Amino acid sequence: MNNVIIPNWHFGEKVLIFRSDRSKCDERPTIILDGNKLQYKCKDSDIGKILCSAELIDGMFEDGMIISISERGEVECLHHESKQEIDIFMTNKCNSNCIMCPVSEYDRKKSDERYVEWLKEYIKILPSDVSYINITGGEPTLALDIFFEIMELLKNKFQNSDFQMLSNGRSFADIFFLNSVIACTPIGTRFAIPLHSSDRSIHDMITQSEGSFEQTVRGIRNLLNKKQKVEIRIVISKKNCDRLTETVLYILKHFRDVFCVNFIAMEMMGNAAVNRKEVWIDYDEAFKKAKTAIDILVNEGVDVQLYNFPLCFVERGYWQMAANSITDYKICYMDECKDCKVKALCGGMFFSTKYIMRPKVKPVE
Ligand code: SF4
Missing domain, CATH: 3.20.20.70 (Aldolase class I)
Structure with missing residues (x-):
């Protein structure tokens, strides 16, 4: 997870959940892997804004992981769903x-x-x-x-x-x-x-x-x-x-x-x-x-x-x-x-x- 930067991130500092597919999303702000695109969805009704291609983050996120993204797009893992x-x-x-x-x-x-x-x-x-x-x-x-x-x-x-x-x-x-x-x-x-x-x-x-x-x-x-x-x-x-x-x-x-x-x-x-x-x-x-x-x-x-x-x-x-x-x-x-x-x-x-x-x-x- 170290040194991951989402290119062109311009949504400010955020805390988000990562979902590996759209069907698992709920109302929480989410980063979704949708096909070969990484998307940012801030509300349930959002379609999601495309951030980058999936290759850039290949294997770095796990489903249910809670991450923080800084203003500059730097990613930090805060919590794994498996962690109690x-x-x-x-x-x-x-x-x-x-x-x-x-x-x-x-x-x-x-x-x-x-x-x-x-x-x-x-x-x-x-x-x-x-x-x-x-x-x-x-x-x-x-x-x-x-x-x-x-x-x-x-x-x-x-x-x-x-x-x-x-x-x-x-x-x-x-x-x-x-x-x-x-x-x-x-x-x-x-x-x-x-x-x-x-x-x-x-x-x-x-x-x-x-x-x-x-x-x-x-x-x-x-x-x-x-x-x-x-x-x-x-x-x-x-x-x-x-x-x-x-x-x-x-x-x-x-x-x-x-x-x-x-x-x-x-x-x-x-x-x-x-x-x-x-x-x-x-x-x-x-x-x-x-x-x-x-x-x-x-x-x-x-x-x-x-x-x-x-x-x-x-x-x-x-x-x-x-x-x-x-x-x-x-x-x-x-x-x-x-x-x-x-x-x-x-x-x-x-x-x-x-x-x-x-x-x-x-x-x-
Ligand atoms: S007890 Fe723990 S620290 Fe000590 S040798 Fe074994 S694995 Fe290493």
Whole structure:
């Protein structure tokens, strides 16, 4: 899909569905492959404007694919019909600046005034029967101009989907704000919140934001008091790996009703890539450092998962906790993985982590 440009595109920025034949079209704005022509149809009654010959896009689109076309005709794939999970990116703004964030500080400060309209168009065109919606950012609750409106749109459209909100939890320290969020959020939404350490100075040093520990802790407590589903995330880095046991003991003491605790290996992009010498810890060392903490949680009946860990760095007895958590288009394997017997089960690694850290994988025989 990279580098596809529709020639002579002059309809402005659009979000469209691709149909491989006219009989499958509905009222949504569509790009149709009609015989040997690619056509653009913006309403049900339209005949469709011919864009180019089919050869130009040969095999690049799949039926039901949702694509974005820029003003200059550049095409980006947003969603495959076969995919049951959707990310709704609210904003790139964040009130923290975590040293291992996969987004850079520079990217978090960029803004695009047309984004709100674009996002509404995207939500409108999505199929309503997807299984899972991820509300993400930046910090999604900082999109104050659109947050409540978009949440209402999502709640009304995706009535049978599960929802997850990835948040640093700081906004939920304000109980009045939290009440408004709960009112517009589907029942059963999972709030996934990182707690970097039980030591406030370590947490605040990782977020590079003084006072963030207090706010996150109060946010988690407020959510649990409101009987919300909370997942606590611990991103393992050089900065917090020596206090994982203390951190889970703190969680058990203060947040006993937590839904689950997940340990996460880093994605080496953005701040994480810039600060790699300070933050990166090899996968196997990260697992070893987390093992006691995992055992404590499991013995206490708390669900645990490992995100972004290739299987060969995890002890066999813990493989069932290793989730295939990396988004399809970011998954990568090392060349040596081709002979690995468990490749089909392994969630691989991030593309960026492969190229920056060159992990020494151990193919399973
Ligand atoms: S060798 Fe490769 S495929 Fe096998 S477990 Fe490790 S990372 Fe996964």
